[in-house]
Amino acid sequence: MAIRKTTDSALADVLQLETVTTDCYRQVRDQLREVVIRLGAKGTLRLPSEAELSTALGVSRATLRSALQALQQEGRIRRLHGRGTFINRYALGVGANLAEAGAFVDLLGRAGHEPSVRIVDQRVVELGADDATALELTAGTPALQIERVFDAGGEPAVHSVDLVPAALLGENPEQRDAGRSTFEFVETHLGPPVCYSVAEVRPVLPSPALVQTLHIPATQPLLRLRHTHIRDDEQPVAVTVAHINDEYLRFSVIRTYLDE
Amino acid sequence: MAIRKTTDSALADVLQLETVTTDCYRQVRDQLREVVIRLGAKGTLRLPSEAELSTALGVSRATLRSALQALQQEGRIRRLHGRGTFINRYALGVGANLAEAGAFVDLLGRAGHEPSVRIVDQRVVELGADDATALELTAGTPALQIERVFDAGGEPAVHSVDLVPAALLGENPEQRDAGRSTFEFVETHLGPPVCYSVAEVRPVLPSPALVQTLHIPATQPLLRLRHTHIRDDEQPVAVTVAHINDEYLRFSVIRTYLDE
Numbered sequence: 001m002a003i004r005k006t007t008d009s010a011l012a013d014v015l016q017l018e019t020v021t022t023d024c025y026r027q028v029r030d031q032l033r034e035v036v037i038r039l040g041a042k043g044t045l046r047l048p049s050e051a052e053l054s055t056a057l058g059v060s061r062a063t064l065r066s067a068l069q070a071l072q073q074e075g076r077i078r079r080l081h082g083r084g085t086f087i088n089r090y091a092l093g094v095g096a097n098l099a100e101a102g103a104f105v106d107l108l109g110r111a112g113h114e115p116s117v118r119i120v121d122q123r124v125v126e127l128g129a130d131d132a133t134a135l136e137l138t139a140g141t142p143a144l145q146i147e148r149v150f151d152a153g154g155e156p157a158v159h160s161v162d163l164v165p166a167a168l169l170g171e172n173p174e175q176r177d178a179g180r181s182t183f184e185f186v187e188t189h190l191g192p193p194v195c196y197s198v199a200e201v202r203p204v205l206p207s208p209a210l211v212q213t214l215h216i217p218a219t220q221p222l223l224r225l226r227h228t229h230i231r232d233d234e235q236p237v238a239v240t241v242a243h244i245n246d247e248y249l250r251f252s253v254i255r256t257y258l259d260e
Numbered sequence: 261m262a263i264r265k266t267t268d269s270a271l272a273d274v275l276q277l278e279t280v281t282t283d284c285y286r287q288v289r290d291q292l293r294e295v296v297i298r299l300g301a302k303g304t305l306r307l308p309s310e311a312e313l314s315t316a317l318g319v320s321r322a323t324l325r326s327a328l329q330a331l332q333q334e335g336r337i338r339r340l341h342g343r344g345t346f347i348n349r350y351a352l353g354v355g356a357n358l359a360e361a362g363a364f365v366d367l368l369g370r371a372g373h374e375p376s377v378r379i380v381d382q383r384v385v386e387l388g389a390d391d392a393t394a395l396e397l398t399a400g401t402p403a404l405q406i407e408r409v410f411d412a413g414g415e416p417a418v419h420s421v422d423l424v425p426a427a428l429l430g431e432n433p434e435q436r437d438a439g440r441s442t443f444e445f446v447e448t449h450l451g452p453p454v455c456y457s458v459a460e461v462r463p464v465l466p467s468p469a470l471v472q473t474l475h476i477p478a479t480q481p482l483l484r485l486r487h488t489h490i491r492d493d494e495q496p497v498a499v500t501v502a503h504i505n506d507e508y509l510r511f512s513v514i515r516t517y518l519d520e
Contacts, residue, residue: 045494062342073333073516075359075456082322089494090458098461099335099359101515196335196516198350201358202506203463203481221463221481227515234305234349246462253513255361255487256333256456 028059029067036076040092047077047085074100075254091254098253101197103181104150104158104242111249113152119178120213121147124166131163131239134228142166144173146185149213156214157248163239164190182240186229190237197240199227206243214245223251288319289327296336300352307337307345334360335514351514358513361457363441364410364418364502371509373412379438380473381407384426391423391499394488402426404433406445409473416474417508423499424450442500446489450497457500459487466503474505483511 032053039047047053054064068085071077074097079085095110096102108115125145132139143163150158162182166173168190179185186194202224211218222243229238244251292313299307307313314324328345331337334357339345355370356362368375385405392399403423410418422442426433428450439445446454462484471478482503489498504511 069332069339072329073335075333078455079329088456088490090488090490090496091456094458098513099515195338196348196351196514198354199513199515201461201483201511201513203483205479205481219465219479221465223461223463228350230348230350236350251461253358253459253461254456255359255459 028057028063029070031057032064032067033071033074033076036071036087037092040087040089045087045089047087049084072256075256078256088254088256094252094254096249096251098199098201098251101183103183104160104249105180107249108150108152108157111152113157113248114154116151116154117180118149118151119146120149121145122178123174125163127163127165134239135163135165135236137165144169144176146178146182148178152248155248156245158242158244159210159213160240160242164237168237182227182229182238186238190231194229194237195232197227197229199225201225204243210243214243216245220245222246288317288323289330291317292324292327293331293334293336296331296347297352300347300349305347305349307347309344332516335516338516348514348516354512354514356509356511358459358461358511361443363443364420364509365440367509368410368412368417371412373417373508374414376411376414377440378409378411379406380409381405382438383434385423387423387425394499395423395425395496397425404429404436406438406442408438412508415508416505418502418504419470419473420500420502424497428497442487442489442498446498450491454489454497455492457487457489459485461485464503470503474503476505480505482506 036047048056050061050064050068054061057064068077068079072079075088076091077085077087096107105115105117123145124142126140127135127137127143129139131143132141135143143165146162148160148162149156150160160182162185164173164186169176176185176189179188183194203221204224206214206216206218206220206222208218210216210222214222223246225240225242225244227240227242228236229240231237296307308316310321310324310328314321317324328337328339332339335348336351337345337347356367365375365377383405384402386400387395387397387403389399391403392401395403403425406422408420409416410420420442422445424433424446429436436445436449439448443454463481464484466474466476466478466480466482468478470476470482474482483506485500485502485504487500487502488496489500491497
């Protein structure tokens with residue numbers, strides 16, 4: 001497919017999005033991702049210039065650049081020095097990108113399911129050895145444990161357990177609103193803190209409890225993601241272990257080879 | 261941990277690397293990754309300026325920037341507008357990063373194993389429906405199939421099958437040197453072509469053939485990565501299906517939350 005330059009009219013056409021009212025980078029990132037998907041669907045693979053995009057979206061160049069960096073990191077675009085910014089066409093079809101920090105409800109929705117979330121349990125527990133190590137604490141330290149099930153059209157698709165040290169949450173952590181995702185919880189209750197997560201990716205067979213919770217045979221392998229969430233000051237602040245039935249949610253990862 | 265600025269002497273200390281003789285971006289990326297790991301190990305979390313780094317490494321700013329972008333994409337560093345470039349400390353310990361395009365021999369070596377690779381089979385086959393679709397060809401189209409086993413200390417750890425359309429390889433594709441990895445093969449035989457891959461990540465139980473090849477019980481789940489490699493002109497040029505015994509090689513992925 002030939003790469004052709006976007007014309008102003010094509011850009012105006014694609015930018016029929018609601019105006020961004022704040023300079024919030026996440027909102028701009030999501031909006032820019034939408035622009036990329038729409039341009040890609042039309043066969044346009046070269047993004048407009050930063051100047052054009054920041055004017056069209058009504059945001060500062062700095063905010064736009066942060067959003068471009070995020071999309072680059074997700075593997076959706078490539079920036080080639082002296083040539084411009086290009087859309088990775090085959091990355092467009094990827095609904096659940098392992099490198100994108102996203103809530104399971106959103107991912108299930110994008111995968112075409114009617115998503116919902118249930119808080120199964122929320123209470124203070126003592127950290128086990130592995131989780132304590134990940135959080136740089138000692139075993140037995142109290143932590144708020146939030147157990148969720150994410151449903152797809154009423155069927156259980158994902159099970160997750162969050163652990164957040166109680167000391168970070170003040171009094172009565174078991175009464176905090178768990179929200180609909182770890183991301184939301186951490187953002188709401190720990191300030192604007194998490195700057196990255198490290199997630200170990202493993203194939204596992206379900207425990208007897210997961211066989212029951214997820215309504216699956218004991219022989220069906222699950223994808224297990226064990227996240228450690230790291231705050232801006234390089235402090236690990238939460239662990240999330242998620243087990244995913246990939247009949248409902250299938251992840252991909254985009255490996256970009258950058259060049260000059 | 262406090263973030264402190266790198267001093268010139270610290271930088272000089274860390275930069276005891278062989279000089280980069282060409283402007284090759286990949287070499288610079290690998291060297292810069294080494295710098296990041298060494299600085300991080302010393303507790304330095306802020307990278308020197310682009311000017312300092314390009315002088316120290318003896319490369320152009322453009323090359324340096326490409327390497328910085330690659331490391332950012334891998335989740336090893338974060339670039340914050342007006343604040344500088346920071347090392348993700350908890351990403352340092354990640355040996356096998358799903359977002360890094362790497363050869364299995366290298367990944368097994370980094371995981372502490374004595375790695376080796378065997379070409380099990382190399383011949384021209386007819387593409388099945390799924391692989392043909394991924395390659396935008398019709399089922400039955402001839403393709404070179406390369407089957408490899410990657411050993412860790414003499415024990416089979418990873419099984420991979422590459423499929424490259426025969427039409428891209430000229431005459432007698434079955435006699436081409438398979439090299440030690442898909443990446444090497446594709447780079448050697450298709451020019452400098454692949455700019456990104458899309459890899460689907462699934463947990464699976466092994467087929468009877470994989471039980472034999474990988475010396476594992478039939479109940480041990482494997483991580484299955486199914487890559488489609490995309491060339492610079494947005495043409496899919498190869499499919500690689502890899503099955504990984506995660507007793508030997510465990511992947512992580514880093515999800516960075518960028519901000520301004």
